[in-house]
Amino acid sequence: MMQKQFMAALAAGLLSSSMLSSAYAADKPLIVTTIPPIQGLAEALVGDLAEVQPLSNSGATPHGRTLKPSDVRKLTKADMVVQVGPVLESSIQKVLHSNVEDDHILTLEEIRGIHLLEIREGGVWGEGHNHDHDHGHGDHDDHAEEKHDDHGHEDHAEEHHDEHGHDDHAHEEHGHDDHGHEDHAHDEKEHKDHDHAEHEGHDDHDHEKHAEHEEHHDEHGHEEHFSGDGHAHDPHLWLSVKNAKMMVDAMEAQLVAHSPELKDGLAERKTALIAKLEQLDQDLSAQLAGLGDVSYLVFHDAYQYFEDSYGLKPAGAVLLDPERKPGAKRLSELREFVEHNNVKCVFTEPQFKPKLVKVLQEDTNLKTGELDPIGFGLETGGNQYFELMQNLSTSLKGCLTK
Structure with missing residues (x-):
């Protein structure tokens, strides 16, 4: 009898500990990132102070990628979404802004002072080439x-x-092949049954939706992504370490604004990360x-x-x-x-x-x-x-x- 009581008490204690651990994990801010380099910088900054999750298929080329139902669920729960921006990731903008408040989105190409280079026109830049x-x-x-x-x-x-x-x-990017994602079957069903509004961004070649997307982003001031002569900037801006340092600063500032209690821990980690960069x-x-x-x-x-x-x-x-x-x-x-x-x-x-x-x-x-x-x-x-x-x-x- 005593042994049964002891085992019951032990099980209750373990369950309580597990619930506390889960509650603690749930209390951590959730950061969602769109590509691996940004995921890496975010993880280096926050350590175990926050949870960082990537969008699915983030290792694939970001040009023309569409989001799956599991991605939409991440976005709706995120305390901060870090993206490069519309020039690189135009295909996800409508779904992103339909499911996440603007003040929860950090767009790296919009960081004040970030170094932007214009896209080089033509495929050969050798001296003397036209x-x-x-x-x-x-x-x-x-x-x-x-x-x-x-x-x-x-x-x-x-x-x-x-x-x-x-x-x-291609099949990955359109959500038809998850390559082992555990919620594949569930996502396929959701893809068919889900509210249309949550998936209206999946048809990225629909001209009417592109027009709506452009109008939406004009309202949010995204016209500055283009230089004075109308040329879009090169979006691969994370490949500058100096830009990476500014991204870390911006991520820390936005995360502290959301979770002030993390200020001291993030400041210490940021100092070490900047030195390493x-x-x-x-x-x-x-x-x-x-x-x-x-x-x-x-x-x-x-x-x-x-x-x-x-x-x-x-x-x-x-x-x-x-x-x-x-x-x-x-x-x-x-x-x-x-x-x-x-x-x-x-x-x-x-x-x-x-x-x-x-x-x-x-x-x-x-x-x-x-x-x-x-x-x-x-x-x-x-x-x-x-x-x-x-x-x-x-x-x-x-x-x-x-």
Whole structure:
């Protein structure tokens, strides 16, 4: 009898402890992030003071991504949502602003004083190359030819999907394949039965909804994402360590405004994180010193902030648009450019298939490397951002100094 009473008391104590632990966890602020580099910075800042959760499929390319019902549930519960902004993540804006109050959204490209660079026009930036020519009718001809080929030849269409990772990511991005997410079956049912208003952002190619999206964001002052001449800025702004420090400042300030009791703990963690970022900046500068004159090609123009920080000068990008593969004319021009401009290396990306790079390499001494602006497959945690940036440096130096 005594033993039964003891076991009952022990079980009650354990249950009480578990309930207290759950209540404590539930009391922590919830931060939702849209891409892995921002998740890494947020986790490094808050530690166990808050909970950080990413949107699903955040390792995939953020261009054209749609949100799933499980993402919408996260957004509605979030105390802070950290996004890069509409230029990179235009497809999620309507769902985001329909489910989260504006003062709970931190848009990094809107941080006062953040360093923004304009998108580079044309796909080759080598000295003496005519940018207007690269961005003009020749490219449109390539696109028209490519579209015709894709619709007329099954193998061309399949290759187009391979080149842009759609075999791997398209179903993910439209919520049809969760790759093991535990709420997959539940989400599929919700996707069919859920209130239409919560999913109106899923049809991102509907022109009427795009018009509503643009009107909505004009009301929130998003027109400053464009420079005076109407060109959008390059959205890959997290690849500048100086920008990353400003992002950390902004995340801390907004989180303290929501949860003042975290002020002292966050201030201590932020000081340590800023010091670590400054050391990273110094290390990368030392590693990449002397490589400013080495010519190379990237797969798409995602690294301008990193290159600007460390004096690198890429010759250009293979893709003019991440959503399209180049046509035959474009590839021919790139091959000619490689042969006549001493281009040493071309970099692929894990989100895209490298078939096009093999075409460029034929009968040349062009070397290959891999760059990843998102941190595809990196483990989550406070070191994620540092690994991303170090991996970029290691890949660049490894290919450019061989």
